[in-house]
Amino acid sequence: MNEKTNSPNVIVEEDEIDLLELLGVLLKHKWMIFWITAAAAAGAVLFSVGSLLLPPEKSYLPNMYSSTAKLLISEDSSGSMIPSSLSSVTSWAGLNIGGGGGYGVLAVELAKSNSIVDIIGEEFDIIQRYDIKKYPKYSLRSETRERLSISYEGDTKILSISYEDWEPEFSRDVVNRIVELLDQRFSTIGINRNLTQKTLLEEKLANVNGEIILLETRIKEFQQRYGVLEVRDLAVEQVTAIAQLRSQLILKELEINTYSEFSRIEDPVLQRMKAERDNLAQLVLQMEEGGEEFSIGAPALSALPELALEFSHLERELLVQAKILEILTQQYELSKLKVEGEEPIFQVLELGDVSDKKSGPSRGMICIVVTFAAFFFAVIAAFVRNAWHNIKNDPERMGKLNLG
Numbered sequence: 001m002n003e004k005t006n007s008p009n010v011i012v013e014e015d016e017i018d019l020l021e022l023l024g025v026l027l028k029h030k031w032m033i034f035w036i037t038a039a040a041a042a043g044a045v046l047f048s049v050g051s052l053l054l055p056p057e058k059s060y061l062p063n064m065y066s067s068t069a070k071l072l073i074s075e076d077s078s079g080s081m082i083p084s085s086l087s088s089v090t091s092w093a094g095l096n097i098g099g100g101g102g103y104g105v106l107a108v109e110l111a112k113s114n115s116i117v118d119i120i121g122e123e124f125d126i127i128q129r130y131d132i133k134k135y136p137k138y139s140l141r142s143e144t145r146e147r148l149s150i151s152y153e154g155d156t157k158i159l160s161i162s163y164e165d166w167e168p169e170f171s172r173d174v175v176n177r178i179v180e181l182l183d184q185r186f187s188t189i190g191i192n193r194n195l196t197q198k199t200l201l202e203e204k205l206a207n208v209n210g211e212i213i214l215l216e217t218r219i220k221e222f223q224q225r226y227g228v229l230e231v232r233d234l235a236v237e238q239v240t241a242i243a244q245l246r247s248q249l250i251l252k253e254l255e256i257n258t259y260s261e262f263s264r265i266e267d268p269v270l271q272r273m274k275a276e277r278d279n280l281a282q283l284v285l286q287m288e289e290g291g292e293e294f295s296i297g298a299p300a301l302s303a304l305p306e307l308a309l310e311f312s313h314l315e316r317e318l319l320v321q322a323k324i325l326e327i328l329t330q331q332y333e334l335s336k337l338k339v340e341g342e343e344p345i346f347q348v349l350e351l352g353d354v355s356d357k358k359s360g361p362s363r364g365m366i367c368i369v370v371t372f373a374a375f376f377f378a379v380i381a382a383f384v385r386n387a388w389h390n391i392k393n394d395p396e397r398m399g400k401l402n403l404g
Contacts, residue, residue: 022383028382029378032385040370045367065358065359068160070159071159120178127140171352176351198332205329208328219314249284252273
């Protein structure tokens with residue numbers, strides 16, 4: 001019973017002795033801890049001050065300035081899913097947009113895509129600016145993406161694009177250029193479908209109008225050539241003219257026969273009448289078969305079916321084109337209404353501007369972190385040194401370590 005009751009007191013006493021020993025170790029090596037901590041703090045301060053003395057482009061720790069542009073992304077009421085028509089385009093671009101994505105996710109992926117990063121690298125000469133030596137393409141993309149920060153808030157539909165550099169003007173220019181490239185890319189891959197459809201309809205309407213003008217010109221030339229508005233009228237005129245000529249020919253034959261009964265000799269009157277009859281017969285033949293010797297400026301009767309077919313084709317094609325024009329005009333007006341009422345995919349809330357306040361680095365925080373790290377290192381070093389000293393003074397422990 002006594003041993004059990006006394007053992008806790010022994011343990012407590014040993015714990016108190018251990019804490020005192022720890023405190024004694026710290027006090028014994030206090031100057032070492034102090035000088036290590038002070039040296040580290042002084043080194044951190046000198047390191048920070050030295051980074052300020054060098055030019056920004058040569059400094060190992062320059063002041064960095066960030067410029068941010070904010071865009072408002074317009075999402076569909078159906079959940080802002082990427083249209084199926086864009087699946088092939090996004091696959092070609094190397095984007096993997098899942099079923100839960102939207103225009104905001106697409107904008108984030110596009111802004112970080114190789115195509116936009118490469119354009120930024122070429123236009124702003126990133127390789128020379130950051131003194132890239134090895135693997136220029138890979139290093140350019142890595143360096144640009146490291147300084148580029150893009151975030152999208154699904155609740156507010158706000159896309160933030162930031163870029164960090166030692167020159168605030170450079171950061172602003174890069175951010176604003178990325179916004180321009182995003183605008184171009186959204187238009188290029190066909191997200192603004194109504195605007196694209198309107199443009200295509202305008203081109204098609206112009207083509208159809210050209211076809212209608214050409215057909216109207218051909219019909220007008222046809223009508224002017226034959227002096228009629230329709231082939232049916234031309235046929236009626238031709239048949240009427242031939243009927244009149246044949247009637248005159250019959251009458252002339254009767255006149256010749258009647259005159260021949262009274263005159264047995266070939267007198268000049270009879271010869272003249274026969275000549276007139278021959279002329280009428282020739283004219284009828286010419287109108288029926290299309291002869292040219294006695295052309296009167298009208299087509300032959302035998303050519304009327306072909307002319308009627310040609311004119312019918314012209315009229316039919318004109319009606320078809322007119323109907324196409326009517327339908328396309330309706331579609332174009334609807335497309336105009338859609339474009340005028342269409343909300344843009346994203347709206348620029350604010351472009352990047354020149355910041356007069358650095359975004360980093362926090363040299364004070366660096367000094368604090370280095371100082372605390374050095375302090376803890378010095379404390380650990382004090383305990384290690386004290387432990388090593390105790391081992392050296394204990395022959396039994398030295399024997400176990402085989403250090404003699």
